[in-house]
Amino acid sequence: LKWNIRTALMTILFWRGHREIKVFGWKIKLPIHSALAFYLGTTLVEDLNRFPSYCFFCVFWLLAATNEYRMKNPSPWHGSMTLFEMWYTLLLNKDIPDDIAEFENEGAIREYEAEIERHYEQEKALAKETAERAEAVGDFLKGGSSNPEDVQEDLSTKVDGGPSINPLAAALLPIQQALGEVCKVVRIARSLLMWDESHLAFIIANACLLLSFVCLWIPWSFFVRWTSRTLVWTLLGPWMKLVDIYVIPRMFGDNADPDEALRQYARQQVLNLALANEAVLQKREDVMKERAMRRYMFGRYAVKVPAWKEYRYRDVPLPESHAKPCREPQKIKIRKRSHGQTLKMNITPTWGDAVDESEE
Numbered sequence: 470l471k472w473n474i475r476t477a478l479m480t481i482l483f484w485r486g487h488r489e490i491k492v493f494g495w496k497i498k499l500p501i502h503s504a505l506a507f508y509l510g511t512t513l514v515e516d517l518n519r520f521p522s523y524c525f526f527c528v529f530w531l532l533a534a535t536n537e538y539r540m541k542n543p544s545p546w547h548g549s550m551t552l553f554e555m556w557y558t559l560l561l562n563k564d565i566p567d568d569i570a571e572f573e574n575e576g577a578i579r580e581y582e583a584e585i586e587r588h589y590e591q592e593k594a595l596a597k598e599t600a601e602r603a604e605a606v607g608d609f610l611k612g613g614s615s616n617p618e619d620v621q622e623d624l625s626t627k628v629d630g631g632p633s634i635n636p637l638a639a640a641l642l643p644i645q646q647a648l649g650e651v652c653k654v655v656r657i658a659r660s661l662l663m664w665d666e667s668h669l670a671f672i673i674a675n676a677c678l679l680l681s682f683v684c685l686w687i688p689w690s691f692f693v694r695w696t697s698r699t700l701v702w703t704l705l706g707p708w709m710k711l712v713d714i715y716v717i718p719r720m721f722g723d724n725a726d727p728d729e730a731l732r733q734y735a736r737q738q739v740l741n742l743a744l745a746n747e748a749v750l751q752k753r754e755d756v757m758k759e760r761a762m763r764r765y766m767f768g769r770y771a772v773k774v775p776a777w778k779e780y781r782y783r784d785v786p787l788p789e790s791h792a793k794p795c796r797e798p799q800k801i802k803i804r805k806r807s808h809g810q811t812l813k814m815n816i817t818p819t820w821g822d823a824v825d826e827s828e829e
Contacts, residue, residue: 472588477534481506487537502534518689526681532674536664543577545569546786549664555671569792578788653779660778759812767810 480487486498509526513519539549546569550558554565664670763771 472592473538505530518687519685521687521689522681522684524681525677525684528677529674529681532662532664532670532677535662536670539664543574543581544785545573546790549667552671552674555667564794568794569790571791572788575788653777656779656781657777665778665783762812763810766812 479485480500481502484500484503486500488499488501490497490499509523513523533552536549536552539547540551542548545567550565558564660666661670661673
């Protein structure tokens with residue numbers, strides 16, 4: 470990942486060509502990303518009204534760049550449809566069927582994977598060298614000099630004791646669960662960024678492209694300036710004293726005591742909190758009943774099937790795999806229907822045909 474990010478930044482910064490075209494038989498690589506970055510930067514510093522538009526366009530630009538990077542992989546299983554092919558399919562309602570033969574592009578795939586492995590080993594060696602240098606500097610600061618306390622900022626006495634008991638050990642489980650949710654979000658974002666969810670990435674890219682053109686014609690400075698003026702002149706002026714005299718008493722009573730109003734507000738908040746706690750307890754009871762009924766009907770263990778691609782490693786078919794699109798639609802005949810595990814219950818569960826009938 471570090472190598473890919475560094476390569477992308479150097480490609481943009483140093484105007485390195487990446488898009489190859491042929492002109493009169495000559496192959497030329499155009500630095501499209503660098504030219505686009507230069508245009509966006511030079512126009513943005515002159516007109517900050519374009520900032521929202523450029524933010525949406527940068528999302529589209531990032532997705533287009535990751536799609537271009539993914540298409541460089543010679544493996545047909547790793548690739549995806551290009552943006553132009555998706556637009557062609559969307560506008561003309563025509564698919565682009567593609568057969569995948571056994572061992573297709575095997576030689577190119579081997580070379581590509583070897584190149585990726587070589588870059589990975591280089592990054593690994595560089596990280597190891599950096600860690601060794603940092604360790605050497607740390608050893609020098611701790612005890613390598615004749616007077617180590619002269620170079621240490623921390624002059625407190627160090628006490629080497631035995632094993633300590635971590636008082637936060639009992640509170641680490643919620644932190645681990647929160648980190649697990651963060652990992653899921655990051656993996657879902659990666660699946661969208663790398664076009665594993667190609668249809669969702671295509672929708673997001675086109676939506677951001679459309680919003681970038683819409684936001685380009687909105688006078689943001691005008692709206693921000695007049696919104697700020699309205700808020701300041703409305704809420705911070707001396708006429709707010711009139712609001713305090715004539716409006717506030719009507720809301721809390723003519724002879725309302727501020728302390729009594731505060732106590733009423735506090736009692737109302739406590740009442741709302743009690744109602745919220747009762748709703749939480751009711752929801753917890755419903756969840757416990759549903760979990761117990763699921764164990765009774767379907768077994769002890771249950772696994773949540775992810776609706777998004779939360780996997781850490783992507784499953785790719787083997788080189789000897791093949792695929793062939795179905796060009797002629799076939800009629801599907803349902804011979805047997807098995808109900809899932811959808812339960813609708815309050816006290817008595819509803820399952821199977823009863824669920825379908827209730828939905829109808």
